[in-house]
Amino acid sequence: MTLTTAPLRKTNHRSSNLGMLLALSKTEIIKLFRNPAFIIATLALPIMFFAIFGIPNSKQSIGGVNAGAYMLISYCAYGLMTVCITSFGNSIANERGMGWNRILKVAPMPPILYFVAKTVAALAVGLLSMLSLTLFGSVVGGVSLEPILAITVFSKFLLAMITFIALGLAIGYNLSSTAAPAISNLVFLMMSFTSGLFVPLEVAPQFIRDIAPYMPAYHFAELGWMTLGSKPLADQMVHWLWLGGYLVLFLALAYRGYRRDEGKKS
């Protein structure tokens, strides 16, 4: 440190909530992309699953729609859920343990921006995950979605994803950094299986078909499948309501953990 009575040079920017949000979002996106496990889980695995299970069935049909397109949508849903659980659940549990949150807490930054930035990052990466899978599907797998249809499905998914962001928050604020990855993987895999994301419900064992209507992931994926034409769209309100109910439940759990966490430190 060879300083320095030299005057310190200041920037002339003013801080603004938007500026902070952009900087925080950028940070969150960089963090996600430098985590190889995350890239594999959100970009590589959905493509791999689609290549193994989707492409060979691309000439079949499920519930009156093309099986390839149906499974493409399943794996889009799978990818989005991974984004939420990894970028919220595991990373919050981890940062909570590190005291990084305390550093952010004493900074003059409204705490809500931290969550908004994580959401922005999750939406951006989620969109990328869906786009890359769709691109792979059409270029390699010969399964393409109508552009309007794809946009509709993506929009619904990005909105409905909030429920899984809340699930991530609930995991992140209630579990330790060592427990979070294990538990979230378990919850997430069980939920994917029992919701028909890996094996379409049409061909799944009866007990899975019995469980599915209670799973948030089922209602999530159904929003996509029915947009494809598997069911009348008029029924979609039921799925939104289920997701809304789970959203409230997960937020309540997250809030409980958050309060307990705050209480420990003040």
Place this chain on the structure above:
Amino acid sequence: MNIIELERVSKQYGSLKAVDNLSLSVQQGEVVSFLGPNGAGKTTTLSMMMGLASPTSGTVRVFGEDPRKTAVRSRMGVMLQESDLPGMLTVGELLDLFSSFYPHALEKKSALELADLSDQVNKKANTLSGGQKRRLIFALSIVGDPELIFLDEPTVAMDVQSRSSFWETIKNFRKQGKTIILTTHHLEEADALSDRIIVIDKGQIIAQGDKNQIKAKAGGSKVSFKTQGITLATLQALPGVSRASYSEGYAELISNTPEKLLQELFGYHVPVADLEVTRASLEEAFLSLTAKTPARQPVKN
């Protein structure tokens, strides 16, 4: 102008009273060190000043306001103890993020120079050494060009060289009129940097003043000599002795009346060799004040 004001502040954790009816004020431009044994209430007191914890009773004012307000936070910088950082981000990225939070942030280059991290700007946080990580946390605490800086155990894990250049940086900040609050286990650090030292024990202020006052309060001088044919109990009973050690013929006494002590000592007609009377070091003063068994040998002057 008082930058910080604590009025009859207490903080209760369950049955433990971590801070007990403590009042103090800090003026602009002061460098104040908090000393005290582990669990004395230093970190809790600091947490309340930073707005990380709220007092059970009493009021805490920073810049005349509640320290949890954003406007107050944008005027202060905080270097917390044991705070890790997201390892995947580089030094430069973390600085960019933090500078976006403050209305008058420093240029990245200045902050890097102040923390001696110019060469590490593109290194990821998880590849830094322990000392470099501490300096990065320091850089983040000052990038907003704060008027008030809290440093909780700042030089832990820094090597000797980093520590002394860190001290230079702090002295420089002092020249610029910044107010600095420090906790430390290194008594030399408090001695070298602070205008005022506040000694806390059991949640209360047990002594405060500049370093000479603290030393005087604790018994002023250190008298050391070689002798034989005398017991520790006799030495402890000498005038003004607040602390005494005697082993292998070497006696070390802390006293605020060294002249009287010597007169009485000579009255015992025991051999005295290598007699030295020096001002007590801060560490010795601290140990006398908190009346703890010394954790390590007192530093010899």
